[in-house]
Amino acid sequence: MGAIRLLGAPAVGQGDGSRAPRGRKAWALFAYVLLADRPPTRKRLAEMLFADADDPLGALRWSLAELRRALQGVDLSGDPVVMTLGPGTSVDALVTTGDSTEPLLELSGELLEGIDLESCPEFESWLLVERYRLSAAIEGRLRETAASLVASGRAADAVAYASKAVAMNPLEQGNHELLVRSLAISGNRPAALRQVAVCADLLRRELGIEASAALREAADLGPGSTAGPALGGHAAAASQLEAGRAAIVAGAVDAGLQCLRRAVSEAEHCKDPVLRGRALAALGGALVHAVRGRDEEGAIVLHEAILVAEQAGDRSTSVLAHRELGFVEVQAGRRQTAGNWLTKAQELAETDEEYAAILGVRGMNSSDQGDYPAAFEQLGESAESAARCGDRRQKAWSLSLTGRAHLLREEYSQAATALRESLELVRQERWIAFMPWPQALNAELELYAGHVDAAADGFEQAWVLGCQLNDPCWEGMAGRGLGLLSAGRGDHAGATEWLAQAASRASREPDRYQWVHAHVLDAASTAALARDDEERARPLVNQLAEVAARCEMRELMVRAKLHHAHLGDTTAADSARLLATAIDNPALDTLIHNSS
Structure with a gap:
C-alpha cells in the first residue's frame, strides 16, 4: 500500500516506487488540492502559491508534473485540478472520512508540520484554519x-x-x-x-x-445507572418511562432522570429490547437537553440506545438517537461527526415529525458555519414539516434559527417576522425553558430599530429567566445583549462588565454551545476595539480566532481576521476578504468594505 503522510513532517511510505516530491510548495499544492472544499482552478493555484515566480502558471505545471512523477498512484489533472488516488494509495489526513478507526491511534503531528510559506499569505491562512x-x-x-x-x-x-x-x-x-x-x-x-x-x-x-x-x-457512575432495585415487569418499565418523560417536560429534571434510569433497568430486567432502547434514548436526550454538563454521559447512553434499537429493529428510536447525537456534535462544533449522525438519521426517517427535527438541527449546523442558503432551505423545510404534523415546539425552534440567520444578515424585517411567530408559538406552548432564546434575538432587533426601552425589557427578561433556568447559552445571549445596550448608551464600563459576564457564563460548562461562545467573544472584541483598548481586545480576538477555526464557523473566522487587521496584522484584511468570498451574507460584505 502506498502511504502518504501529511500529518507531522510530510513523508512517503517505502515499497511502491514513490519518493518525496521536491520542494515545500509541491507538498503545499498536494495538500491543498486534496483537502480543498472544491477542485481549485489552475489560475487560483498559480496566484496562491506561485505569484512570485516569473511564470506562475509554468511553475504550477512543473509542480503538478513533479507530484505525478514522485507519487505513484496519484493523478492530478484538468482545470479545475482534480486529484485521483489509485487503489492501495492512502493519505493519513483522510482518515476521518473512512470507516476504520484503528489508524486514529497512529496519527501524530499537525498538517504539513514544518512547512510555512510566508510569501503565500492566502495559503498560510488556509493552512492555519485547516490545521x-x-x-x-x-x-x-x-x-x-x-x-x-x-x-x-x-x-x-x-x-x-x-x-x-x-x-x-x-x-x-x-x-x-x-x-x-x-x-x-x-x-x-x-x-x-x-x-x-x-x-x-x-x-x-x-x-x-x-x-x-x-x-x-x-469515576463512580456509568450510563444507565438506576435509582433503586428493579421491580421486574414490563408495566413498571413503561410507567417509569412515561413518568420520566412527563417530569422532564414539566421541568422536574432530577425526578425525571431518576424515573428514566429506573425505566432502563426495568426494561433490561424484563428483557424487552424495544422498551429498553426507547428508555435509553429518552434518558440520553434528557441528559443532553435538560441538564447542563451531562453531554458525555448522554452521548454514551445514546450510543447504547442505537445498538439496542438496531438489534430490536426499532427504526424510530434509532432515528431519535442518531439525531440527538448529531445535535450534541453541532453544539460542540464538531462538523464532520455531526454531519455523519444527521445524514444517517435522515436516511432512516419516515415521518414529518422526524424530518422536521432532523432538518432543524441540520439548519442550525449550516447557519453556525455561515452557509445561509443551505440553512434557510433546511429550516424552511423543517418548519413546514413541523406545521404538517402539528409539532409547534419544533416549528418555533426552527423559526427562531431562521430569525437568527436573517438578523446576522441584517435582514431585519424578515428576522422580525420569523421571531414574532416563534415567540407566539413559544407562549402558546408555555415553553419557558426555551423562551430566553427568541426573547434575546427579538430584543436585539428592537435595539437596532432604536426602541431602546423595549430592547432593555427583552434583554432583562431573557437574562433573569436564563439565570433561573441556569442555562449558560441563554445567559450568554442575554448578557451579550445587555452589553450591546450599555455600549449604545455610552456606558462603556457597563458594557465591558456585561460582555465579560456573558463570555464567562456562555463558556462555564464543558458542553457549551460553541457558536454562542464565539458570538459573545466577537461582541466583546468589537467593543474593546471601539475604545482602542488593545490590551483587552487582543486575547479576546485570539480566543475567537481559535474557537471559530476549530469549530468551522466561517463567518466568525472572517470577523476574527478583521479584528486582527484592526490590531495591526497587515495580512489579515486580505485573508478576511478571501475567506468571505464563500459566504453569502450582504452584511458581512458591507463590513469588509467599510473596514478597507
Missing part, C-alpha cells in the same frame, strides 16, 4: 469511537481512544470525562480518580476554573 479543522475532526472521531466502545461493553478498549483525545485537546473537560468514564466502567477506579485529579489541577492552573460535578461523578 484546526483536521485536529477537531480527528478529536471528534476519537471521542465517537470511545463512546461507542463504552456503550457496546468494551470500555477497556475505549481507554486508548479517550486518552488520545485528551492528549490532543487537554483543556477540553469533556475529553477527560470520557476517559474517566471509560476507566471507571472498565473497572479501573483508581486510574479514573487519578485522571479526575489531573484534570482538576490542569483546569485550575490553565483556565482558573473548577472541574465540573459530572467529571467527578464519572
Whole structure:
C-alpha cells in the first residue's frame, strides 16, 4: 500500500516506487488540492502559491508534473485540478472520512508540520484554519469511537481512544470525562480518580476554573445507572418511562432522570429490547437537553440506545438517537461527526415529525458555519414539516434559527417576522425553558430599530429567566445583549462588565454551545476595539480566532481576521476578504468594505 503522510513532517511510505516530491510548495499544492472544499482552478493555484515566480502558471505545471512523477498512484489533472488516488494509495489526513478507526491511534503531528510559506499569505491562512479543522475532526472521531466502545461493553478498549483525545485537546473537560468514564466502567477506579485529579489541577492552573460535578461523578457512575432495585415487569418499565418523560417536560429534571434510569433497568430486567432502547434514548436526550454538563454521559447512553434499537429493529428510536447525537456534535462544533449522525438519521426517517427535527438541527449546523442558503432551505423545510404534523415546539425552534440567520444578515424585517411567530408559538406552548432564546434575538432587533426601552425589557427578561433556568447559552445571549445596550448608551464600563459576564457564563460548562461562545467573544472584541483598548481586545480576538477555526464557523473566522487587521496584522484584511468570498451574507460584505 502506498502511504502518504501529511500529518507531522510530510513523508512517503517505502515499497511502491514513490519518493518525496521536491520542494515545500509541491507538498503545499498536494495538500491543498486534496483537502480543498472544491477542485481549485489552475489560475487560483498559480496566484496562491506561485505569484512570485516569473511564470506562475509554468511553475504550477512543473509542480503538478513533479507530484505525478514522485507519487505513484496519484493523478492530478484538468482545470479545475482534480486529484485521483489509485487503489492501495492512502493519505493519513483522510482518515476521518473512512470507516476504520484503528489508524486514529497512529496519527501524530499537525498538517504539513514544518512547512510555512510566508510569501503565500492566502495559503498560510488556509493552512492555519485547516490545521484546526483536521485536529477537531480527528478529536471528534476519537471521542465517537470511545463512546461507542463504552456503550457496546468494551470500555477497556475505549481507554486508548479517550486518552488520545485528551492528549490532543487537554483543556477540553469533556475529553477527560470520557476517559474517566471509560476507566471507571472498565473497572479501573483508581486510574479514573487519578485522571479526575489531573484534570482538576490542569483546569485550575490553565483556565482558573473548577472541574465540573459530572467529571467527578464519572469515576463512580456509568450510563444507565438506576435509582433503586428493579421491580421486574414490563408495566413498571413503561410507567417509569412515561413518568420520566412527563417530569422532564414539566421541568422536574432530577425526578425525571431518576424515573428514566429506573425505566432502563426495568426494561433490561424484563428483557424487552424495544422498551429498553426507547428508555435509553429518552434518558440520553434528557441528559443532553435538560441538564447542563451531562453531554458525555448522554452521548454514551445514546450510543447504547442505537445498538439496542438496531438489534430490536426499532427504526424510530434509532432515528431519535442518531439525531440527538448529531445535535450534541453541532453544539460542540464538531462538523464532520455531526454531519455523519444527521445524514444517517435522515436516511432512516419516515415521518414529518422526524424530518422536521432532523432538518432543524441540520439548519442550525449550516447557519453556525455561515452557509445561509443551505440553512434557510433546511429550516424552511423543517418548519413546514413541523406545521404538517402539528409539532409547534419544533416549528418555533426552527423559526427562531431562521430569525437568527436573517438578523446576522441584517435582514431585519424578515428576522422580525420569523421571531414574532416563534415567540407566539413559544407562549402558546408555555415553553419557558426555551423562551430566553427568541426573547434575546427579538430584543436585539428592537435595539437596532432604536426602541431602546423595549430592547432593555427583552434583554432583562431573557437574562433573569436564563439565570433561573441556569442555562449558560441563554445567559450568554442575554448578557451579550445587555452589553450591546450599555455600549449604545455610552456606558462603556457597563458594557465591558456585561460582555465579560456573558463570555464567562456562555463558556462555564464543558458542553457549551460553541457558536454562542464565539458570538459573545466577537461582541466583546468589537467593543474593546471601539475604545482602542488593545490590551483587552487582543486575547479576546485570539480566543475567537481559535474557537471559530476549530469549530468551522466561517463567518466568525472572517470577523476574527478583521479584528486582527484592526490590531495591526497587515495580512489579515486580505485573508478576511478571501475567506468571505464563500459566504453569502450582504452584511458581512458591507463590513469588509467599510473596514478597507
